[in-house]
Amino acid sequence: MSEILKREAAARAVELVQPGMRVGLGTGSTARHFVELLGERVRGGLDVVGVPTSEATRVQAEAEGIPLTTLDETPQLDLTVDGADEFDDRLRLIKGGGGALLREKIVAAASTRMVVIADASKRVAGLGRFPLPVEVVRFGLAASWVAVEKIANRFGSQGPVTLRRKGDEPFVTDSGHHILDIAFGAIAEPETLAEALSTVPGVVEHGLFIGLCSAAFLATDEGVVVVEPAAG
Ligand code: 5RP
Numbered sequence: 001m002s003e004i005l006k007r008e009a010a011a012r013a014v015e016l017v018q019p020g021m022r023v024g025l026g027t028g029s030t031a032r033h034f035v036e037l038l039g040e041r042v043r044g045g046l047d048v049v050g051v052p053t054s055e056a057t058r059v060q061a062e063a064e065g066i067p068l069t070t071l072d073e074t075p076q077l078d079l080t081v082d083g084a085d086e087f088d089d090r091l092r093l094i095k096g097g098g099g100a101l102l103r104e105k106i107v108a109a110a111s112t113r114m115v116v117i118a119d120a121s122k123r124v125a126g127l128g129r130f131p132l133p134v135e136v137v138r139f140g141l142a143a144s145w146v147a148v149e150k151i152a153n154r155f156g157s158q159g160p161v162t163l164r165r166k167g168d169e170p171f172v173t174d175s176g177h178h179i180l181d182i183a184f185g186a187i188a189e190p191e192t193l194a195e196a197l198s199t200v201p202g203v204v205e206h207g208l209f210i211g212l213c214s215a216a217f218l219a220t221d222e223g224v225v226v227v228e229p230a231a232g
Contacts, residue, residue: 002119003029005219009117010034012217012224013081016115019047022074024107025061026082027054027100030117034081039064051077053107054100055174071110080111084118085130085207087216091116091229092190096133096207099164099173105205108212116216123218123227128187133164133207134180134197135173144202145180151196152182159183177204 010033017023017038025035035050035057042048042065049069052058061068071077082104085097093116095101108114116122136144141163149161164171164179171179187193187208194208216227 002121005119006030006117007033007037008224009119009217009219010037010081013115013117014038014041016079016081017041017046017048021048021079022069022077023048023050024077024080024082024111024114025050025052025057025066026080027057027104028083028098030083030119031057031081032060034117035060035064035066039066042066049074051107053082053104054098071106075110077107077111078113080108080114081117082108082114084116084122084209084213084216086122086124086127087116087118087213088124088127089227089230091213091216091227092127093209093213094127094130094132094207095209096135096179097130099133099171099179101133101207102135102173102175102177102205105209105212108209114213116213118216118218120218120220123216126186127190127208128184131159131181131183132187134182135177135204135206136180136202137177137204140202141178144200147200148180148182148197148203151193151200152184155184155193155196156186156188157182158185175204
């Protein structure tokens with residue numbers, strides 16, 4: 001059922017793509033539907049270029065026949081479509097459940113418009129139920145971990161900060177970093193928290209996406225609802 005809803009949201013987002021657009025291609029199971037549907041349109045003659053937000057998406061997009069470019073060749077994009085782990089009414093997001101947050105944020109920030117596609121389970125009254133991913137360089141991991149823990153405690157985290165693993169080994173991102181997941185439970189002040197995390201030298205990026213998303217296409221049992229950011 002959930003895959004059907006994800007595909008419906010992706011189908012609405014793919015309608016936004018116009019000929020000649022430069023498109024950021026998100027990562028995850030929902031974005032995967034978007035890339036598939038965009039591939040269909042490309043094979044039908046649509047002229048676009050894409051910038052993938054992960055190696056997994058790059059492999060999928062190549063298989064779909066979507067022409068790809070890089071942000072070095074094409075530093076400004078028209079539209080990025082990506083999934084999210086959580087979003088609130090102001091369209092503040094938590095991303096990085098799939099480990100691609102760094103490239104996802106760089107690509108979203110380079111885009112005139114970022115649209116999130118999701119099923120209704122991703123909409124929350126307040127961020128923080130989903131553990132907040134924080135990408136850290138490998139050098140000095142233990143020191144960065146302590147620093148992130150201090151910030152997590154200061155901001156009222158209800159759970160631990162854990163090193164993400166893949167099997168027995170620490171998870172390694174496409175850019176060669178590790179991820180710490182903070183089990184906040186609830187995040188009272190996302191903006192201030194985002195600023196605090198960015199002050200830790202070993203933190204490359206965190207999964208709070210604030211002021212980047214302009215609309216969410218939310219698939220519900222009653223159809224796809226377009227959520228615009230509430231003032232606040
Ligand atoms: C990857 C992400 C994904 O967009 C997020 O995890 C949502 O994934 P899915 O659509 O599979 O629920 O941030 O880093």
